[in-house]
Amino acid sequence: MRMMKDETGRGMRDASLKEILHGVSRKIGRHIPFRPHWLNLPEATIAFTFDDFPVSAYETAAPVLEAAGMRGTFYLATGLMGRTENGQPIATAAMAADLAARGHEIGGHTHGHINVQRTPRAALLADVAENEREIRRITRTAAQPFAPPVAPALAGPLAAPGRPFSFAYPFGMVSTRSKLALMGRYPGLRGIGIGINHGLVDLAHLKAQELYDTAQDRRSLGALLDEARARRGWLIFYTHDVRENPTAIGCSPALFRAAVEEVAGRGMRVETVAETLARIGARQGG
Ligand SMILES: [Zn+2]
Secondary structure (H helix, E strand, O other): OHHHHHHHHHHHHHHHHHHHHHHHHHHHHHHOOOOEEEEOOOOOEEEEEEEOOEHHHHHHHHHHHHHOOOOOEEEEOHHHOOOEEOOEEEOOHHHHHHHHHOOOEEEEOOOOOOOOOOOOHHHHHHHHHHHHHHHHHHHHHHHOOOOOOOHHHHOOOOOOOOOOOEEEOHHHOOOHHHHHHHOOOOOEEEEEEEOOEOEEEEOOOEEEEEOOOOOOOHHHHHHHHHHHHHHOOEEEEEEOOEOOOOOOOOEOHHHHHHHHHHHHHOOOEEOOHHHHHHHOOOOOOO
16 A cells, blocks of 8 residues: 555656656757857848748738748648648648749748657657658759759758758747757757847747737837847748738738838848858758
8 A cells, every 4th residue: 555655656756757857848948049159140130931831821921022022931841731720721832832933931840740849759850851851842843943042052961952941840849859859950940939039049949029910010010120120130020821810820911011011111131041041151960
């Protein structure tokens, strides 16, 4: 009886210890820079990124960016192509190829849109390898008649044509283990920790700002842009769907246009995440 009580007690301690360690791993993963980089940009730089690459981002956001001479980064979970996620239809391979050919970046987001923190390492690596293969297959074909603007800076054995250069953690899930497993594969990895990247940044966990109707309006966007300019920071916006009546993690066309106008009105520099990474000398495994 006493023995059983001890066993139960130990079992509970083990379980709670495991949870604590999990929490510690997440905390360390979020707050300790694993790939520290001193960001010293000559001027503030803005990126527009789209997680999951919904069809509406392709149809609505990409043309707005292009009309302003800008390009965006679309984080594609290749296993979701042509399916739906969070109720939103996700882009097809043809749409991804088209945007790549138009100079946009197609970034990695895992193949199965998995929680990288909870996936065993071998399965995680197999999944992201599949995502990379698929993106390379899609963008290599598209890029044939087209010289991507970032190509010259991406020399190196791992910078194969079309290989995704940046990655966004699905669900923003970042932990020590997932960072260690993934940071060697991409020069830059983006989370959803809020903030403007400036000073000492973590290339394995870049900060981002929501571009959601539920989180921003034109005024708050303007204030963010002014702050980015004052800090000469790297402000990475992220959103999902861009359509009328957007989801809680999406953006209306009006708010998206407002963001682009506020950026253009300030004459601010806009780049894909890959372009900025290449410009600051970030590379795979480095
Ligand atoms: Zn996602």
